[in-house]
Amino acid sequence: MSQYQRLLLILNPAQRHSPALHHAAALAAASEAHLHVTALIPSLNILSVLEEEPREEARHNYFRDQRNWLEEEADKMRRRGLRVTTEVAWVDSMCEQILQHVAQIQPDLLIKQVQHESLLKRAFFTPLDWQLLRKCAVPLFMVGAAGHALPRRVVAAVDPSSAFAQNSGLNDRIIRQALGLALQCNAELHLVHAFEVSSVYLGDAGGGGLSLAQLSKELRRSLEMSFLELANLFGVPAERRHFLLGHPVSALSEFALEHDVDVVVMGRSQHSDPFGLLGSTTEHILYQVQCSVLAV
Template sequence: MSIYNKILVVADINHDEQPALARAMQLAAKSKSQSRVTFFLSIYDFSYDMTSMLSIDERDAMRRGVIHQREQWMHKVAQPYVNDSVIFEVKVVWHNRPYEAIIGEVFAGEHDILIKGTRKHDALESVIFTPTDWHLLRKCPTPVLLVKNAEWPLDANIIASVHVGSEVEAHLDLNDIMVDQLLNLTSRLGATPYLVNAYPLTPANITIELPEFDPTTYTDAVRGHHLTSMKALRQKHGIDEEHTIVEQGLPEDVIPKAAEELHAAMVILGTTGRTGLSAVFIGNTAEQVIDKINCDVLALKPRGYISPLDPTHAS
């Protein structure tokens, strides 16, 4: 189980308020050992590299000047969040692909978790995920926490979206990983844990193709299997029955509905791990769920996941 003592935070260059840094300091303050928070920014200006009027040394000097200015700004905006109990450092790099720079720093610094703010659409209060967010969710080897608000609500609820109906070993292992992280975070942040699971609707075409098929019996059997599996999971991790939800429907409908009804401050999702070319995809269900929830999102990879940007596995 990750203890989140080496935290990488992506700076929001467009605002002085830094909700991701606020959340990182909350986690770090609750650690049993000293934590390190790295406040990180990747910057790039195409014009600095393309101008022919400057020598290579002059271009390098200009880049260093821009980096130094950003470092000073980051130290300034970080002041309200930083305290002496946490080792804090600022790092700015020159890179034309932010997500590659961020994941490169995850590997270089051996960070436990990546935290980044998300855009909030003021009119609808919905969260807008940027292309960089999606790249990080798909390719970052560590847990990725996308933060919507700096303020952590009192008596917060955190949901783990588990998949208890599966008998696939990787899914069962990922369930345990999610619940471990859920209990770690609820303990640190003073929140209440909930497990939510969706089980499938009875396919309508079966009743047409098989007249003797009893959809009620089938649905009861499926629900019974999911309830039994959920009971085993919650008992394994010491979670009360009233903190579990098993609902019929698609995960992309059930999870956002549960998050809204519970006023969840965070939803934890497991993302599918694949090998080869398909390793860049997070999994369609997870993406649809993420698009519909209006709170912090923590995305976890399966055990053994290898990022396509892992320098030790580069081709």
């Protein structure tokens, strides 16, 4: 059976040249899944300066234009044999509307273009993509600016140092999701862990009279063993296992760039892991990598 049966693509009509549509179409074709494309239009506050009658006419014309454009795009995909349905709607609360669509449609995957926000804006407001990472009930495929529409190289980023990821089975789910995507697209699967020695890790490790260098060496050996156990369990070839040194965000970003990665599959904690880095790493890496991120 296919990895995906039903895909939901959320589009911003203002970004008609977004690669998200091409990624969703390629994935739907590879998996023979039904693709539902929803274009959500934020309320046009700028129209409030107009009188009621011209304001409503402007809203109607804009809505019709977006609907016609989306139907034309859908017809192109249908002529290629894809099963595609479309929807256009006005929204006031973008996150709530997206989550409602997920609850109604029950997709196997939610697909959306990464929406970059400035550091200043992030300091005062939680970005929409971060809200979805924390609240969405299904895996999210966040489309980046680079990478093949049909992935050729998929990376599963796991964290054997996280007790939450180990005990909850999150690492296993990350690998299974990445493996399923790779098989669906006939892509390479790589397994990655980024290891960083910090005072937090060393403090948790317990001294026992060992020096910091010895503690670091012991911790690395332990994590490498756990990492290799995961790799062996899922049959990842030796040449596709990568134990990286450095901060997870920077190390994974550099790896993705150097190895032409199309999709990084990562975990999201949804705030159930108060001591882990999985959730925050996934949120911040959205703004660091050019490839897509599949959050489990």
